[in-house]
Amino acid sequence: MPGYRDNPPNRFEEAYLEWEGVPPPADLRVHEEHTKAALAQNESPDIGFRWSLNPYRGCFHGCAYCYARPTHPYLGFGAGTDFERQIVAKVNIVERLRATFEKKSWRREVVAFSGNTDCYQPLEAHYALTRGCLEACVEHANPVTIITKGKLVRRDIDILQELQKSASCRVALSIPFFNDEDARAIEPFASPPSKRFETLRLLSDAGLDTAVGIAPIIPGLNDDQIPEILRRAHDAGAKRAFKILLRLPLEVGPIFEQRLADAFPLRHARVMSAIRDVRGGRISDSDFGSRMLGKGARWAAIEQLFALHCDRLGLDHERNYAPEVPSKPTEPSGPQLPLLF
Secondary structure, eight states, rough: OSSBBBOOOOTTOOOOOOSSSSSOBOOOEEEOOOSOSSEEEEETTTTSEEEEEOOSSSTTTOTTTOOGGGGGGGTOOOOSSHHHHEEEETTTTHHHHHHHHHHTTTOOOOOTTTTSTEEETTTTHHHHHHHHHHHHHHHHHHOOOEEOOOOGGHHHHHHHHHHHSSSOEEEEOSSSSSSSSHHHHSSSTTTOOOHHHHHHHHHHHOEEEEEEEEEEEEEEEETGHHHHHHHHHTTTTTOEEEEEEEOOOTTTTHHHHHHHHOTTTTHHHHHHHHHHTTTTSSSSSOOOOTTOOOHHHHHHHHHHHHHHHHHHOOOOOOOOOOOOOSSSSSSOSSBBBBBTO
């Protein structure tokens, strides 16, 4: 959990200096940026959308497993506490999005909010960049998908309802744990699961198309929570469910493992062994077509457990994934994260 500054070495820097003594506190610092483009184009065949929108770089939620951490060193920051406390706000992103929508070449394709970092992290309460972008989507009747761990999404129910009428809008709450205490240990500053289930109910009652994402599944830590998460999500009105296996690319591996050891010392070795079991002996897989999925008997049992309870509850979900691995990241083929999912 963030306290003092703690970052793995930046892989783009030639020199790395350790603090002598106690490092300074990891205080929040916001950097305002004027971005050139509002949308990022996805080139991964594993993802079921082409365009994503991220109003913020870095994320205050501080989830130990966040796959976006390795993007922060490109900004000259660290992937550890810098990612959680050196946050970049793209203050002109609403204007840039409107400019994109006004181009004759724009085809009203789905825009995925939070393709990288959470669009409803706490800074959104002040900047309202996500809301402004949603208003632009309403103005241009552009369909949207959202995935978030932030209860702040409930603030925008009114605009989401407008968007669902004029185009389409789907909202997913990412809920890897049903227990608030477990979640706090790994996702220290995200909204607790109890609030996420509550938010899911409010969105569903407002007539919005909702989903739950067990993202990520951490073998040995939260896979036994799958049935209860799905049950609570169903009771909260969710119509869809999806899952993603834990990914630990680059700096994420040591950050996650240290947090795991601190929070669950008696389970640390067993969880890391389980992760290697579903990753063919490694802790991560960067290959297109397999990086979102596991392998082996343990992963097959997790998939069966997920599918069984989704079917029992009547939740739409992805049942099967094609085994082929695409040769290059151009056209989507093979296993994909469902388009909201």
